[in-house]
Amino acid sequence: MSNRELASSHTISVLVDNEPGILARVVGLFSGRGYNIESLTVAETDAAENLSRITIVTAGTPMVIEQIKAQLDRLVPVHKVHDLTMEGPHIERELALIKVKSTGEKRVEALRLADVFRAKVIDAKTDSFVFEVTGNSDKVDTFISLMAALGLVDVGRTGIVAMTRGGEAL
Amino acid sequence: MKPEESATTGADLLVKALIDEEVEVVFGYPGGAVLPIYDSIFKQNQLRHILVRHEQAAVHAAEGYARSTGKVGVVLVTSGPGATNAVTGLTDALMDSVPIVCLTGQVPTHLIGNDAFQEADTTGITRPCTKHNYLVKSVAVLARTVHEAFYVARSGRPGPVVIDLPKDVLMNKHDYVAPTKPVEHKSYKPITKPDRALLHQAVELMAKAKRPVFYVGGGVVNSGPKASQLLTQLVRMTGFPITNTLMGLGSYPASDSQFLGMLGMHGTYEANLAMYHCDVLINIGARFDDRITGKLAEFSPKSTKIHIDIDPSSINKNVRVDLPIVGDARRALKGLIDIWQKKQPKLDLKAQKAWWAQIDGWRQRKCLAYKQGAEIIKPQYALERLYHHIKDREHYITTEVGQHQMWAAQFLKFEKPNHWMTSGGLGTMGYGFPAAMGVQIAHPDALVIDVAGEASIMMNIQELSTVAQYRLPVKIFILNNQYMGMVRQWQELLHGGRYSESYMESLPDFVRLAEAFGAVGLRCHEPAKLDDTIKEMIEIRKPVVVDVAVDKAENCFPMIPSGAAHYDMLLGPDDRAAKPVSEEGMVLV
Numbered sequence: 001m002s003n004r005e006l007a008s009s010h011t012i013s014v015l016v017d018n019e020p021g022i023l024a025r026v027v028g029l030f031s032g033r034g035y036n037i038e039s040l041t042v043a044e045t046d047a048a049e050n051l052s053r054i055t056i057v058t059a060g061t062p063m064v065i066e067q068i069k070a071q072l073d074r075l076v077p078v079h080k081v082h083d084l085t086m087e088g089p090h091i092e093r094e095l096a097l098i099k100v101k102s103t104g105e106k107r108v109e110a111l112r113l114a115d116v117f118r119a120k121v122i123d124a125k126t127d128s129f130v131f132e133v134t135g136n137s138d139k140v141d142t143f144i145s146l147m148a149a150l151g152l153v154d155v156g157r158t159g160i161v162a163m164t165r166g167g168e169a170l
Numbered sequence: 171m172k173p174e175e176s177a178t179t180g181a182d183l184l185v186k187a188l189i190d191e192e193v194e195v196v197f198g199y200p201g202g203a204v205l206p207i208y209d210s211i212f213k214q215n216q217l218r219h220i221l222v223r224h225e226q227a228a229v230h231a232a233e234g235y236a237r238s239t240g241k242v243g244v245v246l247v248t249s250g251p252g253a254t255n256a257v258t259g260l261t262d263a264l265m266d267s268v269p270i271v272c273l274t275g276q277v278p279t280h281l282i283g284n285d286a287f288q289e290a291d292t293t294g295i296t297r298p299c300t301k302h303n304y305l306v307k308s309v310a311v312l313a314r315t316v317h318e319a320f321y322v323a324r325s326g327r328p329g330p331v332v333i334d335l336p337k338d339v340l341m342n343k344h345d346y347v348a349p350t351k352p353v354e355h356k357s358y359k360p361i362t363k364p365d366r367a368l369l370h371q372a373v374e375l376m377a378k379a380k381r382p383v384f385y386v387g388g389g390v391v392n393s394g395p396k397a398s399q400l401l402t403q404l405v406r407m408t409g410f411p412i413t414n415t416l417m418g419l420g421s422y423p424a425s426d427s428q429f430l431g432m433l434g435m436h437g438t439y440e441a442n443l444a445m446y447h448c449d450v451l452i453n454i455g456a457r458f459d460d461r462i463t464g465k466l467a468e469f470s471p472k473s474t475k476i477h478i479d480i481d482p483s484s485i486n487k488n489v490r491v492d493l494p495i496v497g498d499a500r501r502a503l504k505g506l507i508d509i510w511q512k513k514q515p516k517l518d519l520k521a522q523k524a525w526w527a528q529i530d531g532w533r534q535r536k537c538l539a540y541k542q543g544a545e546i547i548k549p550q551y552a553l554e555r556l557y558h559h560i561k562d563r564e565h566y567i568t569t570e571v572g573q574h575q576m577w578a579a580q581f582l583k584f585e586k587p588n589h590w591m592t593s594g595g596l597g598t599m600g601y602g603f604p605a606a607m608g609v610q611i612a613h614p615d616a617l618v619i620d621v622a623g624e625a626s627i628m629m630n631i632q633e634l635s636t637v638a639q640y641r642l643p644v645k646i647f648i649l650n651n652q653y654m655g656m657v658r659q660w661q662e663l664l665h666g667g668r669y670s671e672s673y674m675e676s677l678p679d680f681v682r683l684a685e686a687f688g689a690v691g692l693r694c695h696e697p698a699k700l701d702d703t704i705k706e707m708i709e710i711r712k713p714v715v716v717d718v719a720v721d722k723a724e725n726c727f728p729m730i731p732s733g734a735a736h737y738d739m740l741l742g743p744d745d746r747a748a749k750p751v752s753e754e755g756m757v758l759v
Contacts, residue, residue, distance in 0.1 A: 070483035076302040
């Protein structure tokens, strides 16, 4: 029954108490129960209330996704679990830092493409750049693959942060 | 006075907080990191400490205590090996939803992470095997943490909670202020009140049912004795058949004519076939465990499924249900009864009658039948005789894990909740004896019997010393077949009779073993002497070990082989040749 249903990707936003071990609880739940983590982002979002937001991109059949949300929700320090993929339109963004080492025409082309992708140069040497690019994951992927031919050295990505559209709080 | 002089140490404060939580008994074992707590315990006499011989047994004893009283069981162990030894017990309590608060010692905060003597990452190790855990880094939050831990352990779906206590936190001083109102948690607020509209829908589905069955689990027992009373009331009002899971036994009186017995892998023929053929399935507090469902694709294929559970993650985990209702079993049952009484639904009595006729036909198969000869004691016979002699006394049964456990579930009759403690989810050999100690501590005058196998009992046999020390008259009733019986049974059925490592070589002389610990040992080989042995065991007001030599080759039937469906039951030894186990089934446990 369940294995005939198709797996799909979901972006889940989890509001948690910012306390030691909370990330280990969430990650341990995923590894212990055999769920996937495609992307994970976590940082404190409300210092006064001591809250952090964890944004997880995971994939599974509808039954597995329902189970993941229920399992997250029953962790004691978890306040809210929202499946952004199910709850109407939302926006996703990712930031990447990309180091490229090249000279001559390749260096010029890298800078030109960076301009097309609205990537910023945040560090420069005579033979290298570090670009900062933000956007959805497709855009970041595309930019990185273009840089591969132009002297790509290192990539650092934040993973996805996401939010619903419109004025309502989660 | 300076504040330091007026303040109490963390250890004293902890003991005060435990007493405020109405804790009467702590099961534990001392060690370096928890010495300050043991010192505080020494200086008072409200809190009783029971010294076990191994930390695993401390947790199982607390589980037995908790499950027979409905209170939270409390455990106290030291850092490092004390905490790691407790892990099996904690996992057991998590799987079977038993409320436990386990206090573990820890090295002082400034040494954490330095690989100090008897240091272990206790919160790291116990994170996946507890409902929640805490590392207390300051004495200022100690009392609050203790009260919160009890709240978490006992509310919603109960479970074990660990509080890790660095030694300096126990020695530092702070004032204790007792909580004035019940502790609440800012994020953990389980839903206990079921949605009334959903209960109305449930009643409608039940009223229209032609072939209904109640499938009831440990959630009803955990919800308190009142829930079991309400369940009995509802089941009798409807006239529907009811089956229990292993954990649910006792929530409905086993002697009642509407009771079909336990369901699942070693459940009765009538219970499993009723599950397969029913058109409305009412699950209250059970979790569609793999031991219950058998082959998922063929699990109760024709039924509309109602599932009442306090834990939303239990719903739609293994089996898709049509009407999920989140809430406490007692409140849901109360709601269902109210609505049923108001609506007075007209049942399809003709269909009900036909359904019962079908069920009675299945009952005629007498799936639990066995043949007792004059020479060798059959384990089933031993349990039937045991039940005959204890049924009119207040008694509690615990078990170890294996064939004897399944036979106990089949042949002993459970009339009341909280009188049956067994390790269901984790299947922990060695559970029953320490659990029985915990039950006996809570009910000093009751007859407490651990139905054991000779293999399981060896796993926590050291606790004979504990029962001797506290004069706990626990009875250990060993069905001794000289094999790890369930392993042997699977090897016979699935692995060509190659009995790899399942024979119990070099067993001790259990009678002399009991005597060495100051207990009484009895032995019985012959069916004719069994009754006298059981009577003698019951009369002795001391711990007794009874070694009953039973048929070595007896298998536990009925059995749904792993990977098979409910209608594919093996009913006895002659049945198995016709139904070989599939390759799919072989890989399942």
